[in-house]
Amino acid sequence: MPGTAVRIRGLGKKFGSDFVLKGLDLDLEPGQSLAIVGPSGCGKTTLLRILAGLCPADEGEARVGPGQAVALVSQSLGLLPWKTVWGNLDLPLALADWPAPARVARVQAVLGDLGLAELAGRYPGQLSGGQRQRLALGRALVAQPDLLLLDEPFSALDALTREALGFHLARLWERLGLTMILATHSVEEAVFLGRVIVVMGGQPTTVRGIFQNPGSQTPQTLTADFFLDLVRRVRLALRETWAVTPHRVEV
Amino acid sequence: MPRVAAGLALLAFVGLWQTLALALGDQVLPTPAAVAADFWLRLGQPEFHRHLLASLWRGSAGFFLGLVTAIPLGWLMGRLKTLDAFLAPLLFLTYPVPKVLFLPVLLVTLGLGEAPKIILVAVTVGYQALVVTRDSALNLDPAHLEAFDSLCPPRKPPLAKALALTRHVLWPASLPAVLTAARLASGTAVSVLFMAESFATDLGLGYFIMDAWGNLDLPKMFSGILAMGLLGGMFYVMSVVAEKTWCPWVKA
Numbered sequence: 001m002p003g004t005a006v007r008i009r010g011l012g013k014k015f016g017s018d019f020v021l022k023g024l025d026l027d028l029e030p031g032q033s034l035a036i037v038g039p040s041g042c043g044k045t046t047l048l049r050i051l052a053g054l055c056p057a058d059e060g061e062a063r064v065g066p067g068q069a070v071a072l073v074s075q076s077l078g079l080l081p082w083k084t085v086w087g088n089l090d091l092p093l094a095l096a097d098w099p100a101p102a103r104v105a106r107v108q109a110v111l112g113d114l115g116l117a118e119l120a121g122r123y124p125g126q127l128s129g130g131q132r133q134r135l136a137l138g139r140a141l142v143a144q145p146d147l148l149l150l151d152e153p154f155s156a157l158d159a160l161t162r163e164a165l166g167f168h169l170a171r172l173w174e175r176l177g178l179t180m181i182l183a184t185h186s187v188e189e190a191v192f193l194g195r196v197i198v199v200m201g202g203q204p205t206t207v208r209g210i211f212q213n214p215g216s217q218t219p220q221t222l223t224a225d226f227f228l229d230l231v232r233r234v235r236l237a238l239r240e241t242w243a244v245t246p247h248r249v250e251v
Numbered sequence: 252m253p254r255v256a257a258g259l260a261l262l263a264f265v266g267l268w269q270t271l272a273l274a275l276g277d278q279v280l281p282t283p284a285a286v287a288a289d290f291w292l293r294l295g296q297p298e299f300h301r302h303l304l305a306s307l308w309r310g311s312a313g314f315f316l317g318l319v320t321a322i323p324l325g326w327l328m329g330r331l332k333t334l335d336a337f338l339a340p341l342l343f344l345t346y347p348v349p350k351v352l353f354l355p356v357l358l359v360t361l362g363l364g365e366a367p368k369i370i371l372v373a374v375t376v377g378y379q380a381l382v383v384t385r386d387s388a389l390n391l392d393p394a395h396l397e398a399f400d401s402l403c404p405p406r407k408p409p410l411a412k413a414l415a416l417t418r419h420v421l422w423p424a425s426l427p428a429v430l431t432a433a434r435l436a437s438g439t440a441v442s443v444l445f446m447a448e449s450f451a452t453d454l455g456l457g458y459f460i461m462d463a464w465g466n467l468d469l470p471k472m473f474s475g476i477l478a479m480g481l482l483g484g485m486f487y488v489m490s491v492v493a494e495k496t497w498c499p500w501v502k503a
Contacts, residue, residue: 052401071401078398082423082500092402095415123500139402 005030005065005147005179006051012059012204013046019204020046022059026198026207030065030146033173033180035194037187037238043205044183048072048149051181064147068179071145075152077136079124085111085135086120092143106142113172114138130161137169141176148173150182154189163222166192170217187238191230192217199234201241209237281470289470290477299459303478306456309365310444310482313372314433317440320373321380322429326421328381329388339385346382350375350439351446358451368447368455375443379432387425395420427501430494437486441479456482 004027011024020043028034036044049055050062052072064070071092079088089110093103111117114134124132133154140148153169154162170193173180184190190197191213199209211234214226221227265283272282281289293299328335328342353374357367399420403412448457460475494501 053405054397054400069404074394074397074401076394078394078401080395080398080420080423082426082498083419091419094419095403095407125500143402 003029005032005068006063006181007065008047008060008062010060011047011050011057011062013043013050013055014058019058021206022204023206024060028179028181028196030179031177032196033182033194034196034198035190036181036183036198036200037185037190037234038200038205038208039238039241040185042200042202042241044200045075045151048151048181048183051147052149068146069143070147070149071140071143072149073136073140073151073153075155077132079132079136079139081124084121084123085116085127088124088135088139089142092139096143098143110138110142113141114168129157130165133157133161133165134168137165137172141172146178148178148180150180152184153182155184155186162189167217167219169193174217187231187235188222191227191234192221197230197234199237199241201238208241209234211237277469279469281473285470286473286477290474293471293474299474299478302454302456302459302475305454306444306448306479306482309368309448309455310372310440310486312365313369313444314376314437314440314486316369317373317376317436318380318429318433321377322384322425325381325384326388326417326425328385329391330421335385335389342378342381342385346378350378351443354447354450363451368444368452371447372440372444375440376433376436379436379439380429383428383432384425387428388421391420391424395424423498427494427498430490430498434487434490434494437490438483440486441483444482445479 006026006028008024008026011021012019013021024047026034036047038044046055047062049072050057051064052070054072080091083091086107089107090103093106098106108117111120114137116131116134116138119127119131124135127135133156137150137153140150150169154165157165166189173193180193182190182193184193191211195213197211197213198207199211200206201208211230213230268280268283272280277285324338328338350371354367354371357370361367361370399416403415407415444455445457445460448455449461452458453462456475456479460472460479463469463472463475
């Protein structure tokens with residue numbers, strides 16, 4: 001798979017006897033950013049977990065390019081409450097057996113990048129939601145991964161913090177040139193952060209639409225016509241998935 | 252304010268003791284002043300030091316041995332299902348048994364030396380620590396385990412990975428519960444030590460107290476009780492200090 005960062009072919013995953021994902025095909029080039037948008041429970045998290053190597057696929061394959069390091073920011077963030085901001089950032093480097101001086105330099109650099117330098121000695125329990133989110137992002141980036149997987153990374157935040165972190169992430173992605181896959185149920189977030197937007201849905205879930213985003217990621221983007229038009233098209237595609245997704249409503 | 256309350260509580264306790272001592276007479280209950288004077292006197296006596304040091308050694312060694320045995324075993328039981336399936340029924344069948352009942356068995360099997368006394372304290376502390384360590388390893392937050400798994404390089408050798416998991420996740424996740432168990436066990440450990448030192452020995456605060464009781468030397472008996480109480484208090488304070496020092500995130 002030369003020139004491909006991620007290659008997914010006929011991917012299927014079962015929970016019990018039912019397929020959650022089936023017949024999923026996707027390719028991602030290095031340096032690309034892909035946003036997956038779909039209703040809750042459509043298997044976005046499962047797909048990211050398979051790519052992160054945390055659970056196996058039942059059918060087909062999901063391959064990450066050879067030698068590519070993968071980092072995942074899960075919805076729960078998984079920050080270790082007994083480690084300080086510094087300790088959490090240092091953990092991936094300690095696990096990868098980086099030499100001590102390089103670890104110190106790298107953690108300091110990431111602290112600066114994410115505006116967390118003042119908070120290095122604090123514990124996650126002493127941070128705000130946005131600061132915790134930045135810490136989780138920093139911990140994923142500290143060991144310089146090639147592929148960054150983000151599962152609803154900003155879902156627990158207020159709208160303003162969410163937007164600010166979105167800009168921050170977009171700048172980081174451009175600067176670091178890494179490949180990124182973001183799962184979200186926010187159409188605006190998907191369109192803003194993804195150069196490719198994939199709409200997933202149905203039962204079992206499969207790809208329902210792929211959109212290209214040619215635009216830039218600046219604060220003006222959010223009010224630009226091309227952005228609003230793309231949001232509208234993605235939203236319509238997403239709405240169509242409802243027709244094929246059985247919903248049970250209980251009152 | 253808490254200091255004033257503690258001072259008042261201590262004053263009330265001493266006042267009650269003094270009233271009871273006056274009511275019952277010093278043949279039954281010596282006054283706090285008489286006990287304090289006796290204790291002060293004995294602090295300068297080498298014979299008292301020998302008893303004090305013997306109990307301090309047995310208590311500390313038993314406390315330490317109990318924790319270093321129980322904590323890794325608790326982790327292993329919490330993480331290895333097969334081992335847990337085998338050991339958990341034994342643990343829960345024997346947990347309610349008062350550990351002091353093992354004393355005759357230990358005296359028969361290990362003789363009259365230091366070992367049965369130290370092991371009895373170790374078993375008392377160890378059981379409590381084992382139960383909480385196993386629980387904390389069983390109930391680890393899946394998000395923390397998943398974070399560790401996703402951050403750990405896939406090619407890390409299994410043994411190095413298990414050691415890293417213990418160091419970065421298992422140990423800190425169970426430490427607050429283990430230290431709480433140690434704090435709760437400190438009183439029980441000293442009472443078990445007292446029982447162990449009441450038999451087949453002429454050294455230790457347990458012997459000191461029983462010997463004074465036999466001679467109806469009540470101030471001496473109360474000095475021994477005070478020393479043993481201070482020993483338990485020392486273990487308690489050490490557990491509290493350890494928790495404050497090693498688990499600063501708990502209050503965070």
